[in-house]
Amino acid sequence: MMKYNKVPLAAIRAMKWALAAIAICLVLVRCTGSGKSIDLEAGFQNPPESARPRVWWHWMNGNVSKEGIRADLEWMHRTGIAGFQNFDAGLSSPQIVAKRLIYMTPEWKDAFLFTTKLADSLGLEMAIAGSPGWSESGGPWVTPAQAMKKLVWSETRIEGGLPFDGILPHPPTTTGIFQNIGETGGYTSGMSTGQNIPVFYSDAAVVAFRLPVNDRSLAEMNAKVLSSAGKFSLADLTDGDLANFSFLPAGKNGEKAWIMYEFSEPETIRSLSMVKRETGMRFPGISGGPQVERTLEASDDGKSFRPIFKIPAGGTSQNTFTFEPVTARYFRIAFLIPPPPRVDNGIASYFGINTSGMKPPERGINISELVLYPAARINRFEDKAGFTSAAGIYDMATIRDSGDFVKKEDVIDLTSLMSSDGRLQWTPPEGRWAILRLGYSLTGHKNSPASPEATGLEVDKLNAGHVKAYFENYLDQYKNATGGLMGNRGLRYIITDSWEAGVQNWTDSMMTEFSDRRGYDMIPWLPALTGHIVESAEASDRFL
Known part of the structure; x- marks a missing residue:
């Protein structure tokens, strides 16, 4: 016999209240605040203006005509589209009109005025992107002084107690992502306009600091360099020239390739920096190539090696890692390099790159710098100092070690003494002292993917004055192009699409802005921006 569980009276009452609430909601769905009935089916068939779709409308590389404009806008109106967001974009679109309409020329403005008036007459909402292309806020009118910037530096080591009179090495003026590496990444790197990328540099500060006792260079430690293949020297791997690469071929038959440092006696190592460039096909915004395994290994006899840790990829060309102190006579970075992937011709052609006839790259990895440090550095300082947009920096804490660090009181401001x-x-x-000459240069990021004539430097996002000047210029151009039909009618909105402008970590007024916002001076902490630990690992991480 089937048994039935008794339902408590309280549960029955709760069910009744729930059914009553559902009934009330169903009634409210058909009512407005004024009590008027809404037919949901009719609402979907003829939605209010606020619920109708807007579309992206790209003018690709000047392939625009008034006939095409009228056909597009009248179609939008007929199909119930409420408006459009206009992008003057580029990519590799071929010319399919008799005459390209080049951005902001009289012919282009005439077509845009025609668009504005027609959209207004049809009741279409009209918007533009924040720049030509779809990312982000840049153009030919942005001067180098107004563009996105990064911190750069040079370091000079001297002995105390002796007068120093000399020219401090000039920090890199290279336009690019880090120090003297001239890559910008993203669409920008592949959308060359045929023009030279502008160069800009300005000094920011000069500071000196007393070096910790154990902060010695590999040359001072009489390190010898060996490798599984290729040609590498101690000078090339430690000279600070990040753009001078040497090729390390992959190991044969699945074996590791490696670069090794040999010391005459056991040394304690706490950190390493590496600048590498992996081989593989590279396209704008897309990096193809093998996933290389990198491992720091140590040995007491140069034959039997033990793994110390697997080195992650990092977020920029140079990566610095700090680990538990390791004492050994031999240290090597071992690379396990798989075969390169098949080239995706479809992706390449999207960016206008013809890969037919391209040969797969030789298996291996390019190395320009490989430095071991007996004095600890800030773990992944490049990420923490804003040279990348890496996530999870709170998981990159620098290991607390008993090693010596730079004392804050030993950092001296020499800015006024440099001519x-x-x-x-x-x-x-x-x-023993180190002198840092710090300045700032351009990241080189440009608005993209715009037509060549509409491509220029991205504006400095950390300088309110530069951003204001950018948008005043930009909107004045459109005010002229629309005949003033902007605001409540005609051109009404600006939108921002995906961010592809990279990162920047410096601006003209950075020092003043920092002290105003944070309440203390940056000067004693400037060495931390170059990887040196000031006061403690925790304090330096907190500053960055």
Whole structure:
């Protein structure tokens, strides 16, 4: 016999209240605040203006005509589309009209005025992107001084107690992502306009700091360089020239390729920096290539190696890692390099790149810098200092170690002592000292993917004055192009699409803005921006 569970009276009452609430909701669905009935089916068939779709409308590389404009807008109106967002874009679109309409020329403005008036007459909402292309806020009218910037530096080491009179090495003026590496990444790197990328540089500060006792260079430690193949020297791997690469071929038959440092006696190592460029097909916005495994290994006899840690890829060309102190006579970075992937011709052709006839790259990896440090550095300082947009920086904490660090009171501001030609005259106190000459140069990011004539530098996002000047210029151009039909009618909105402008970590007023916003001076902490630990690992991480 089937048994039935008794339902408690309280549960029955709850069910009744729930059914009553559902009934009330169904009634409310058919009512407005004024009590008028809404027919949901009719609402879907003829939705209000606020619920109708807007569409992206790209003018691709000047392939525009008034006939095409009228056909598109009248179709939008007939099909119930409420408006459009206009992008003057580029990519590799071929010319299919008799005459291209080049951005902001009289012919282009005439077509845009025609568009504005027609859209207004049809009741279509009209918007434009924040720049030519769809990312982000840049154009030919942005001057180098107004463009996105990054911190750069040079380091000079001197002995204390002796007068120093010399020219400090000029920090890199290269337009690019980091120090003297001239890559910008994203669409920008592949959308060359045929023009030289502008160069800009300005000094920011000069500071000196007493070096920790154990902060010695590999040359001072008499390190010897060996490798599984290729040609590498201690000078090339430690000279600070990040753009001078040497090729390390992949190991044969699945074996590891490696670069090794040999010391005459056991040394304790706490950090390493590496600048590498993996082989593989590279397209704008897309990097193809093998996933290389990188491992730091140590040995006491140069034959039997033990793994220390697997080195992650990192977010920019140079990556610095700090680990638990390891003592050994031999240290090597081992690379396990799989075969390159098949080239995707479809992706390549989308960016206007013909891969027919391209040969797969030789298996291997390019290395320009490989430095081991007995004095700890800030773990992944490049990510923490804003040279990348890496996520999870709170998981990159620098290991707390008993090693010596730079003391904040040992950081001295020498900015006023350097002349305009970079000459510094100064007598340091006793000890070993490092002098940092810091400045800023361009990241090189451009608005994209715009037509060549509408492509220029991205504006400095950290400078309110530069951003204001950018948009005033940009909107004045459209005010002229629309005959003033902007605001409540005609051109009504600006939209921003996907961010492909990279990162920047410096601006003209960075030092002042920092002290105003954070309440303390950056000067004693500037060495941390170059990887040196100031006060403690925790304090330096917190500053960055």
